[in-house]
Amino acid sequence: MIRLLQKFEQKLLRHGLCEDGTILLGLLDDKFYWNKIDTNTSLLEKVFEELNIASILFAKPAEPYFTILNSLADEATNGFFVPQDSETRTFFHDIPVAETLDLKNIVGALKRRRSIFIKNNGIVTYGTISPEQAFVVYSSVCFSSYVKFFSDILSNPTNWQKKEFAINEATRYLNFLTTCTRNVKLQKGPLHARSDILSAIVDAGKATVQCRLVDSYFGNISYFDGTSIYISQTASSLDELTGCIDECPIDGSSCTGITASSEFTAHREIFLHTQRRAVLHGHPKFSVIMSMQCPLRPCELEGDCHRRCPHKRFIENVPIVPGEIGTGKYGLCQTLPPVLKNSHGAIVYGHGVFTTGENDFADAFKQLADIEIMCVQRYIETIKANDSQKS
Ligand SMILES: [Zn+2]
Numbered sequence: 001m002i003r004l005l006q007k008f009e010q011k012l013l014r015h016g017l018c019e020d021g022t023i024l025l026g027l028l029d030d031k032f033y034w035n036k037i038d039t040n041t042s043l044l045e046k047v048f049e050e051l052n053i054a055s056i057l058f059a060k061p062a063e064p065y066f067t068i069l070n071s072l073a074d075e076a077t078n079g080f081f082v083p084q085d086s087e088t089r090t091f092f093h094d095i096p097v098a099e100t101l102d103l104k105n106i107v108g109a110l111k112r113r114r115s116i117f118i119k120n121n122g123i124v125t126y127g128t129i130s131p132e133q134a135f136v137v138y139s140s141v142c143f144s145s146y147v148k149f150f151s152d153i154l155s156n157p158t159n160w161q162k163k164e165f166a167i168n169e170a171t172r173y174l175n176f177l178t179t180c181t182r183n184v185k186l187q188k189g190p191l192h193a194r195s196d197i198l199s200a201i202v203d204a205g206k207a208t209v210q211c212r213l214v215d216s217y218f219g220n221i222s223y224f225d226g227t228s229i230y231i232s233q234t235a236s237s238l239d240e241l242t243g244c245i246d247e248c249p250i251d252g253s254s255c256t257g258i259t260a261s262s263e264f265t266a267h268r269e270i271f272l273h274t275q276r277r278a279v280l281h282g283h284p285k286f287s288v289i290m291s292m293q294c295p296l297r298p299c300e301l302e303g304d305c306h307r308r309c310p311h312k313r314f315i316e317n318v319p320i321v322p323g324e325i326g327t328g329k330y331g332l333c334q335t336l337p338p339v340l341k342n343s344h345g346a347i348v349y350g351h352g353v354f355t356t357g358e359n360d361f362a363d364a365f366k367q368l369a370d371i372e373i374m375c376v377q378r379y380i381e382t383i384k385a386n387d388s389q390k391s
């Protein structure tokens with residue numbers, strides 16, 4: 001039990017989501033198990049009594065998330081704020097906030113939603129089966145808050161202090177990203193042996209998470225060897241893909257289906273349309289932020305643009321497409337393949353980036369990194385340009 005708690009404590013630290021000593025993680029089995037002795041354990045044990053949960057996480061987000069969450073909480077009306085990216089739409093409609101850490105606030109919010117942010121304290125979230133669920137929600141709250149905070153600054157006139165914070169953070173992130181992605185070395189293709197393909201997928205997944213181009217539980221990755229598609233399983237952790245890769249014939253005949261990624265159809269259609277071999281899908285923050293900045297607003301489909309906006313848009317030469325997960329009329333399997341014929345990467349509105357590699361992930365990864373680096377640079381330029389116009 002303690003080892004399980006330590007695993008997720010280490011993951012929160014490794015992903016830059018928390019600082020050492022600020023994580024309180026507990027689970028209920030034959031008794032309560034906690035990762036450390038803390039004054040708040042008795043309060044949180046009462047939460048277990050009120051809700052049907054198996055684990056609870058209360059942690060202070062690391063910077064810049066802590067400042068961002070406090071800022072969003074200050075502006076929250078009716079006790080919650082509403083992010084707009086797709087990760088959030090999948091997980092929660094809004095993020096509740098409260099002034100104080102008390103039982104009533106926590107239980108009230110967690111009966112309705114997956115998490116709550118307590119001002120100047122931290123995020124509380126839970127898992128009904130494993131602490132993994134708490135980790136996923138925690139990391140989603142951080143991601144969605146980040147995207148909302150930076151998007152709000154672009155779309156609304158705001159104070160100097162916030163803009164300065166945004167420019168500094170974006171610059172820090174840009175430096176991190178440039179260094180991290182430059183050091184990534186991935187196998188060159190074309191790959192033929194099954195074992196080479198599997199290890200190339202595992203390595204590409206790790207590099208994508210390590211450079212923070214995706215949270216570990218989102219995104220997916222696949223390779224086509226001419227006969228079969230090797231694809232990460234749904235809800236698998238992109239930095240722990242060993243043993244979590246499905247092999248599906250291109251015709252879909254004997255694919256495990258249930259475990260293969262929810263975006264399998266999109267991957268398959270991309271391979272069929274483009275003759276390329278590698279597909280990589282991540283959720284890089286600034287690509288998501290910039291994709292939601294539509295100059296064509298107001299749009300006749302306002303509010304539904306992420307699913308079916310009819311306008312053709314680009315950031316530099318990278319296309320932005322609408323589309324939803326799955327095989328429906330507005331599915332990514334319909335919107336992505338046509339644009340990827342002429343481009344090695346595309347941004348899905350408010351969601352993430354899909355890139356392709358002619359023969360390998362070295363190529364697909366470089367495309368993903370280049371798109372995100374371009375979007376951060378664009379973000380910084382846009383904010384600076386807004387300022388000079390006003391002054
Ligand atoms: Zn995605």
Ligand SMILES: [Zn+2]
Pocket residue numbers: 294299300301302305309310311
């Ligand atoms: Zn639109």
